[in-house]
Amino acid sequence: MVRGDTNQSETKNKRISLTMSEKVKVTIDGITVEVDNGTTILNAARQIGGDIVPPAMCYYSKLQGSGGKCRTCIVKVTKGSEKDPRPMPKLVASCRTTVMDGMEVLNITSPEVLEARAGVVEILLINHPLDCPVCDQAGECDLQNLGYEHGLQKTRYEFERRTFERIDIGDKIQLHMNRCILCYRCVFTADQITNKRVHGILNRGDHSEISTYIQQAVDNDFSGNVIDVCPVGALTDKTFRFKNRVWFTKPVDAHRDCDHEKCNGKVTLWYKGADVLRVTARKDQFGEVEEFICNTCRFDKKATADWVIEHPTHIDDTSVIASNHYETLKPLHVIQPNEALQAANEIELHKTVKY
Amino acid sequence: MESLSNKKKVLEQKPLSFMERMYLPAIAKGMGITISHLFKKEATIRYPEVEREFSTNFRGMHSLKRDENGKERCTACGLCALSCPAEAITMIAAERKPEEKDLYREEKYAATYEINMLRCIFCGLCEEACPKEAIYLDGPIVPADYLRKDFIYGKDKLVEAPLEMKK
Numbered sequence: 049m050v051r052g053d054t055n056q057s058e059t060k061n062k063r064i065s066l067t068m069s070e071k072v073k074v075t076i077d078g079i080t081v082e083v084d085n086g087t088t089i090l091n092a093a094r095q096i097g098g099d100i101v102p103p104a105m106c107y108y109s110k111l112q113g114s115g116g117k118c119r120t121c122i123v124k125v126t127k128g129s130e131k132d133p134r135p136m137p138k139l140v141a142s143c144r145t146t147v148m149d150g151m152e153v154l155n156i157t158s159p160e161v162l163e164a165r166a167g168v169v170e171i172l173l174i175n176h177p178l179d180c181p182v183c184d185q186a187g188e189c190d191l192q193n194l195g196y197e198h199g200l201q202k203t204r205y206e207f208e209r210r211t212f213e214r215i216d217i218g219d220k221i222q223l224h225m226n227r228c229i230l231c232y233r234c235v236f237t238a239d240q241i242t243n244k245r246v247h248g249i250l251n252r253g254d255h256s257e258i259s260t261y262i263q264q265a266v267d268n269d270f271s272g273n274v275i276d277v278c279p280v281g282a283l284t285d286k287t288f289r290f291k292n293r294v295w296f297t298k299p300v301d302a303h304r305d306c307d308h309e310k311c312n313g314k315v316t317l318w319y320k321g322a323d324v325l326r327v328t329a330r331k332d333q334f335g336e337v338e339e340f341i342c343n344t345c346r347f348d349k350k351a352t353a354d355w356v357i358e359h360p361t362h363i364d365d366t367s368v369i370a371s372n373h374y375e376t377l378k379p380l381h382v383i384q385p386n387e388a389l390q391a392a393n394e395i396e397l398h399k400t401v402k403y
Numbered sequence: 404m405e406s407l408s409n410k411k412k413v414l415e416q417k418p419l420s421f422m423e424r425m426y427l428p429a430i431a432k433g434m435g436i437t438i439s440h441l442f443k444k445e446a447t448i449r450y451p452e453v454e455r456e457f458s459t460n461f462r463g464m465h466s467l468k469r470d471e472n473g474k475e476r477c478t479a480c481g482l483c484a485l486s487c488p489a490e491a492i493t494m495i496a497a498e499r500k501p502e503e504k505d506l507y508r509e510e511k512y513a514a515t516y517e518i519n520m521l522r523c524i525f526c527g528l529c530e531e532a533c534p535k536e537a538i539y540l541d542g543p544i545v546p547a548d549y550l551r552k553d554f555i556y557g558k559d560k561l562v563e564a565p566l567e568m569k570k
Binding site: 179180181182186289290291292293295296368371 | 478479480481482484485496497498509510511534535
């Protein structure tokens with residue numbers, strides 16, 4: 049099971065080095081924090097929080113073994129540890145490098161890191177189509193945010209981008225390999241929250257792609273979670289396809305009593321007017337889901353009556369979804385339709401129709 | 404009290420003189436001005452039939468553009484509606500079917516696209532936000548009408564005429 053502690057690799061590493069279980073001090077961008085031995089630099093930065101947290105496209109704290117693929121979280125280690133103060137020779141992936149006592153790390157204060165990260169973004173965007181106006185992920189896309197912060201305004205790539213046909217995984221999920229950045233998150237999700245490994249990545253390097261016949265392979269009560277873990281718009285919800293842009297929908301936290309034993313039914317509902325357009329798992333401040341939800345909650349329960357609404361979801365001010373999003377709950381009026389009354393007052397009611 | 408600026412003029416009201424009491428010179432002078440305007444260039448135009456030349460950055464009615472192959476450019480990305488300060492724009496997107504490839508440029512298109520011309524303030528932000536160069540405020544002045552509902556302009560009024568009809 050993946051649910052539970054914030055970081056499994058952390059606890060696993062701790063078990064290996066029981067003798068070294070004392071706290072270590074690490075300084076990131078001049079801010080010192082005490083963390084458990086075996087914590088990665090990325091997780092140490094997340095404990096500090098704020099702007100110094102390196103962005104992560106492939107690392108997902110809820111998925112074991114994720115990370116180390118996209119290279120967006122690279123940082124500069126200027127002092128290896130107290131015992132061996134030499135700096136590390138190259139920039140390191142912070143999601144895979146564990147902290148040492150007295151380590152000093154530079155992230156946003158190092159121009160070298162920012163330049164290298166801009167280069168990583170450019171490489172990630174080589175094959176990624178610029179179809180944000182069409183893509184349903186736009187507005188909550190990690191790659192879009194990353195490109196906005198670090199990317200160039202133009203592309204230097206002059207060759208054909210690789211293209212694939214769209215694949216339907218069941219009738220609810222769509223895989224659009226054009227947009228895939230090969231972060232392996234969906235592979236780990238299918239591997240870990242379902243009971244058997246169902247898909248992987250074929251070929252190497254530029255030829256890598258999500259395995260063939262995936263439409264036959266993925267069939268599980270939790271398969272919808274690959275939509276939430278996908279950092280780009282490669283895996284999208286077909287029930288929400290082109291329904292609306294995410295920034296016009298209003299997210300609301302809600303829950304229901306789900307009878308699936310692994311699902312606790314805590315979700316975010318995305319409203320447009322009185323309609324629930326889609327249901328997703330709740331995401332934390334790092335864009336990772338808090339709890340994985342089952343496909344019944346995600347795809348089949350799209351009426352307000354199915355849910356107990358808690359409060360509007362907190363949306364970061366920097367997000368485009370925050371426009372016209374108010375965090376005081378104003379539930380919609382529930383009016384029993386009375387057809388006889390409406391028919392009797394048809395003329396008066398017509399005057400209230402807004403154009 | 405003496406004025407501070409010393410610019411105060413003291414008017415004396417004297418009784419009118421004989422010439423002034425006749426009013427004839429004044430009438431002649433006034434008529435002269437009136438009649439001279441008959442021979443001057445007209446300051447007004449007969450508006451609906453005649454139109455003034457607009458400045459090049461005039462922003463009038465919106466038009467949804469087509470590309471060089473006559474396909475609709477708009478992909479219903481919603482950025483115009485997002486940027487609109489008056490919230491005048493609404494749209495519903497739809498997926499393009501294979502047989503509609505000649506009609507729409509992208510796989511998504513606007514099935515309905517409505518602008519409330521009573522809300523629109525013609526600021527041109529939609530034009531600036533559009534990533535597909537699909538909307539321009541290059542039309543004429545939006546005509547007057549009687550009913551509010553007639554100011555909701557749909558795709559029938561906004562989309563440019565197809566290429567064949569232009570010829």
